[in-house]
Amino acid sequence: FLIVSLQYYTSPVSDYTFSTEMEALDYLFSEMDERILESEACAEDNELHKMHSWLPDGWVVEVRAGTMRDKMYKFYVHLPTGMRFFSKEDVLRYVNEGKISEWDVKGLCDTISEDNILAQVEFNPDGLPKGWVKELVFRKCNDGIRKDP
Structure with missing residues (x-):
C-alpha cells in the first residue's frame, strides 16, 4: 500500500482551500478575508435587506x-x-x-x-x-x- 498524505490550507472565513503554503500566504496577504468580513458587516446594517429578509x-x-x-x-x-x-x-x-x-x-x-x-x-x-x-x-x-x- 502507498499512503499519501495531502495537506490543505483552508480559510475559516471564506472556506477557500489551498494546496500549497504559498497559495495560502498569497491569499492571506490579499486581505480578502477582511473584505468579506466588512461586506458581511455592511449587509447586516442594510435596511433594504432587513426589510425583505x-x-x-x-x-x-x-x-x-x-x-x-x-x-x-x-x-x-x-x-x-x-x-x-x-x-x-x-x-x-x-x-x-x-x-x-x-x-x-x-x-x-x-x-x-x-x-x-x-x-x-x-x-x-x-x-x-x-x-x-x-x-x-x-x-x-x-x-x-x-x-x-
Whole structure:
C-alpha cells in the first residue's frame, strides 16, 4: 500500500482551500478575508435587506410602471411559477397555505408583458455573499428590452 498524505490550507472565513503554503500566504496577504468580513458587516446594517429578509428563496421584488405611467407598483414575484403578489401577507399565505388573494390589478398595471417592468431585485442571490442584493434594471432599446444587472 502507498499512503499519501495531502495537506490543505483552508480559510475559516471564506472556506477557500489551498494546496500549497504559498497559495495560502498569497491569499492571506490579499486581505480578502477582511473584505468579506466588512461586506458581511455592511449587509447586516442594510435596511433594504432587513426589510425583505422574510422573502423566501426564488422570489424577487418587481417594480412596474402603471398603465398611465404616473405610478409605480411593487410586486413580489415567484420567478419559477410567475406568481405575483402585492403584499408580504399574500406571499406568506401562498407559501404556507397555497391560498391566493382576490386582489386584482386589471386596469391599473399590465402584468403580462415585460414592457413596463422597471426593475427586479433579488435578495440573497446564488453566487454572492450573504446580504448582497442583485438588481436587474429593464431598459427599452431598439432591438427589445435590455436587462442590466
